[in-house]
Amino acid sequence: MGEPQQRHAKFSFGYSRHPDQDAASPVRHPVIIVGAGPVGLAAGIDLGQRGIPVVILDDADRIGEGSRGLCYSKRCLEVLDTLGAGDAVAGKGVDWKVGKVYFHDHEVYEFDLLPEPGHKMPAFVNLQQYYLEKYLVERIEQLDTVTVRWRNKVSAISQDAETVTIDIETPDGPYKLQADWLIAADGANSTLRKLMDIEFVGETFRDQFLIADIKMEADFPAVRRFWFEPPFHDGQSTLLHKQPDNVWRVDFQIGWDADPKEETKPEKVRARLDKMMEGRPYELEWLSVYTFQCRRNERFLYDRVIFAGDAAHQVSPFGARGANSGIEDSHNLAWKLALVIKGEAPASLLESYDAERIQAADVNIGHSTRSTDFLVPKSPGDKRLRDAALDLAVEFPFARRMVNSGRLHTAAHYDSALTTPDADPFGGTARLGDPAPDAPMTDAAGNPVWLLNALSRDFTLLHVANGAAPNVPEGLQLLTVGEDLKDREGLFAERYDATPGACYLMRPDQYLTARFRHFDRDRVEAALARARGGLNG
Amino acid sequence: MADLDTSSRFDNPDAAFQLVVDAHRTLDAEESARFNARLVLLLANHIGDMDVLKQAVEAAARSGR
Numbered sequence: 001m002g003e004p005q006q007r008h009a010k011f012s013f014g015y016s017r018h019p020d021q022d023a024a025s026p027v028r029h030p031v032i033i034v035g036a037g038p039v040g041l042a043a044g045i046d047l048g049q050r051g052i053p054v055v056i057l058d059d060a061d062r063i064g065e066g067s068r069g070l071c072y073s074k075r076c077l078e079v080l081d082t083l084g085a086g087d088a089v090a091g092k093g094v095d096w097k098v099g100k101v102y103f104h105d106h107e108v109y110e111f112d113l114l115p116e117p118g119h120k121m122p123a124f125v126n127l128q129q130y131y132l133e134k135y136l137v138e139r140i141e142q143l144d145t146v147t148v149r150w151r152n153k154v155s156a157i158s159q160d161a162e163t164v165t166i167d168i169e170t171p172d173g174p175y176k177l178q179a180d181w182l183i184a185a186d187g188a189n190s191t192l193r194k195l196m197d198i199e200f201v202g203e204t205f206r207d208q209f210l211i212a213d214i215k216m217e218a219d220f221p222a223v224r225r226f227w228f229e230p231p232f233h234d235g236q237s238t239l240l241h242k243q244p245d246n247v248w249r250v251d252f253q254i255g256w257d258a259d260p261k262e263e264t265k266p267e268k269v270r271a272r273l274d275k276m277m278e279g280r281p282y283e284l285e286w287l288s289v290y291t292f293q294c295r296r297n298e299r300f301l302y303d304r305v306i307f308a309g310d311a312a313h314q315v316s317p318f319g320a321r322g323a324n325s326g327i328e329d330s331h332n333l334a335w336k337l338a339l340v341i342k343g344e345a346p347a348s349l350l351e352s353y354d355a356e357r358i359q360a361a362d363v364n365i366g367h368s369t370r371s372t373d374f375l376v377p378k379s380p381g382d383k384r385l386r387d388a389a390l391d392l393a394v395e396f397p398f399a400r401r402m403v404n405s406g407r408l409h410t411a412a413h414y415d416s417a418l419t420t421p422d423a424d425p426f427g428g429t430a431r432l433g434d435p436a437p438d439a440p441m442t443d444a445a446g447n448p449v450w451l452l453n454a455l456s457r458d459f460t461l462l463h464v465a466n467g468a469a470p471n472v473p474e475g476l477q478l479l480t481v482g483e484d485l486k487d488r489e490g491l492f493a494e495r496y497d498a499t500p501g502a503c504y505l506m507r508p509d510q511y512l513t514a515r516f517r518h519f520d521r522d523r524v525e526a527a528l529a530r531a532r533g534g535l536n537g
Numbered sequence: 538m539a540d541l542d543t544s545s546r547f548d549n550p551d552a553a554f555q556l557v558v559d560a561h562r563t564l565d566a567e568e569s570a571r572f573n574a575r576l577v578l579l580l581a582n583h584i585g586d587m588d589v590l591k592q593a594v595e596a597a598a599r600s601g602r
Binding site: 396 | 570571573574575577578579582
């Protein structure tokens, strides 16, 4: 999002001088991450947990105020859970699953994301981005592999076949660092993207939205509410979301010609909010104006420099596809980069990051573009059709599926060269190239455990007990369902179409990459080698 | 691929035409346009076939030239 305002500090961190700044020649690190937002922090934790030392640089010394990335999806929460922050985020966040859509003064319909029971994580939680960042920073403080250097601003970058070299500005003056790999997670206005002269290609939509975080005692339910042309807002769109701490997030469409400076004057914002809130008292917490953009870099992988999150791709916010997809990027990247650094996979494995995450970015950009087109009709006829869908939706369910107030983030699917196509048919909801569906299990001691929490950080083979003891390749963790894990409610069997002897190969990012009706060491070994980028580590 | 059926399909085409015309009779230009938009979405959903819809969109665009 383009945010013209400087954000005030919500949580502050100190700059401190690092011995690297006094080194005679640039100190070299395996991985440097630029940007301590959700994506950079998540990537740092993920790599650090895999034993890779990581230095994270950020040009600020604070976590800024404002809700910003607000809605965290189930898949994102599952990823955060592997990083040790899932419980904190899900615990603090406001759980929601119902959305209501209004047109003029009436409700058009409501949708229920109908989260399936038997998963650890809810469909969505709302949480101010600063809390997420705080929990991730706290997690990093527990890891001796990861450090964050605040007020370290990258001012130049170069790379050759072996090394990335960067110039850094600090309050104490400049210094240089070198890295084997550099992750650019420095946001939508990425400095690295500019320094490397990478084109950010796509569409900017001719509209603007005003965001207000307001503190208010209100008994509104935890429901996403979206208004098309409500009476309280001069015929434009408005979104209302509940956040923790009695904070509400309101997004007002204000049109392309609105002046952001004028629109963020408190008296002007109050005039809009007073009409909407009908006399309820509230305090303004944070204001910002953004435009919609749907853009991405042509590639995410530029030799030893890897782009992730908003630095790689940007979408409009209605759909919660920004932070969620950025964190998916980090999760897709971390295990691959760790294997490459450890020499257990060829560097070409990183090409699959590029391919898989560009696929995901294009899906997100497609959804985001269609949502934005629906919110911002481009011609009178376009608007009439939009209104027709809204009018029909009151009575006819088919039209509700045409109404688009944001198609909410779901886990990315990868049509990937890493995946071994099914040789045997499988039913159930588990899909090759999707994240493994969660299921409630019990561990060997009889304690309840979630399937996703039981998977290892490396490749895992889930084997359904049939009396045999599969002779798995070295380095592959074996979990036998029926012994190590028991299918507490029969949901594992249902979701995975599990039969005795069936086995499922999970990637370190919990994606299902191969499955077989019966264990066969050669086939499992081949699938594992394929998922590791072709080299049998 | 299903084809758009452009043969005459109503037993009484005059009555079919009149039915739609009657719906517009009391509407001003904007109301008519909005009515048509609703009618188009209802009929498009009834057809429920992207190939047919695409041919209909092309035929409608072509005929107005």
